[in-house]
Amino acid sequence: MVPLSWYIILSALLFIIGTAGVLLRRNILIILMSLELILNSVNINLVAFSYFLQDLRGQIFSIFVITIAAAEVAIALGILIALVRNKAALNVDEIQTMKG
Amino acid sequence: MAEQIFFFVFAILAVGSAIAVVSLRNPVHSVISLMVCFLQMAALFVMLRSPFIAVVQVFVYVGAVLVLFLFVIMMLDIAKAGMERFVSGGKLWVIALLGALLLEMVLMISRSRLSAITAPAAGRLTGTVREVGEALFTKYILPFEVVSLILLVALLGAIVLGRKELR
Numbered sequence: 001m002v003p004l005s006w007y008i009i010l011s012a013l014l015f016i017i018g019t020a021g022v023l024l025r026r027n028i029l030i031i032l033m034s035l036e037l038i039l040n041s042v043n044i045n046l047v048a049f050s051y052f053l054q055d056l057r058g059q060i061f062s063i064f065v066i067t068i069a070a071a072e073v074a075i076a077l078g079i080l081i082a083l084v085r086n087k088a089a090l091n092v093d094e095i096q097t098m099k100g
Numbered sequence: 101m102a103e104q105i106f107f108f109v110f111a112i113l114a115v116g117s118a119i120a121v122v123s124l125r126n127p128v129h130s131v132i133s134l135m136v137c138f139l140q141m142a143a144l145f146v147m148l149r150s151p152f153i154a155v156v157q158v159f160v161y162v163g164a165v166l167v168l169f170l171f172v173i174m175m176l177d178i179a180k181a182g183m184e185r186f187v188s189g190g191k192l193w194v195i196a197l198l199g200a201l202l203l204e205m206v207l208m209i210s211r212s213r214l215s216a217i218t219a220p221a222a223g224r225l226t227g228t229v230r231e232v233g234e235a236l237f238t239k240y241i242l243p244f245e246v247v248s249l250i251l252l253v254a255l256l257g258a259i260v261l262g263r264k265e266l267r
Contacts, residue, residue, distance in 0.1 A: 012205040
């Protein structure tokens with residue numbers, strides 16, 4: 001049998017890889033993909049706890065996480081298209097119109 | 101024993117393709133490796149007796165989100181997007197910080213009582229879709245409706261943002 005801690009360590013590994021992608025890459029598409037990776041690693045955690053504790057709430061929550069992630073990607077890519085149409089830049093360091 | 105072997109196969113493939121997502125230069129290759137990673141996660145969900153989540157994972161992520169990514173990459177200028185892999189230098193502290201975070205998490209998990217929790221032999225959950233559906237449409241009907249509203253707003257927002265002229 002696979003113990004619970006293995007799933008959690010796997011999810012921690014994927015979370016760290018996703019965070020590294022967000023922090024180290026400058027391509028905005030790769031950053032969005034890394035965000036998806038982070039959300040999915042959390043899903044592994046939720047579903048693993050749902051199975052090991054025999055509680056349905058983890059699965060329900062992960063369905064909502066998947067839905068919100070889909071909405072987030074739609075909005076983010078819409079913003080990206082509008083951004084590239086106005087100013088061709090995929091590097092996040094060059095996107096500083098709002099002086100953030 | 102067979103379950104552990106399958107877990108290792110899926111986990112190693114998932115971690116390897118996740119590293120490929122972060123480190124590959126071409127965004128198209130990144131999307132393909134992200135697809136591999138998501139399919140491995142779906143397999144892990146099947147191993148966790150949650151077939152509905154696995155199917156939703158394949159449909160929503162592999163079927164919709166990644167195709168959306170591919171469409172956007174197709175619309176953008178990929179030759180211009182072929183850019184440097186990592187920012188050069190000055191980011192070593194980020195890697196050190198993430199390594200320390202990973203070490204801390206693994207230590208905490210391995211020393212905690214989580215490893216004592218074993219898989220239930222015969223639990224309350226049967227792992228069928230019917231169970232998830234009943235919970236979703238009775239107890240969790242309000243969050244379900246709110247999420248559908250959020251999806252509607254996201255749809256409208258994507259249409260408004262994607263128009264040619266913003267007035």
